[in-house]
Amino acid sequence: MAPPGETSAVVEVPCFLDDPIQRMPNEDLAERVITELVALTLVNRAEVVEWKHHFLANAYPVCSTDYSSEIRIITEALAQISNLSTIGRAGLFFYSHLHDQLRLAKDYVAAHLQSRNEGDTEPALESWCTEPLTDQS
16 A cells, blocks of 8 residues: 555544534645644654545444344354354444454454463453453553
């Protein structure tokens, strides 16, 4: 995705259609994101050579209030597959931000490696998805 000697970064800015941030001109949004990344010491402004903005409406599913019974049918069926783990937004039927998904993936891999070291084939869901997602570790 990036030329040799360079790297790329993707920043997710979730918003609703009527949010002020969604109506910002592309250049202003890029400036805001770059400024925040610089403040977090994640990038050096002088090294940012290009940016692109892609707006994706309806990027996240909207579930009905009674969706849990439908989800239970699906998760129980998938649980019959011994070598299948479902993670992520779609796999857990769980709305969350990208940083939450990265944390869940990191926790899953750690639990999976620990399970393998202990002779198990797959970690139980509850062994890696029990911590509150507000912890930004």
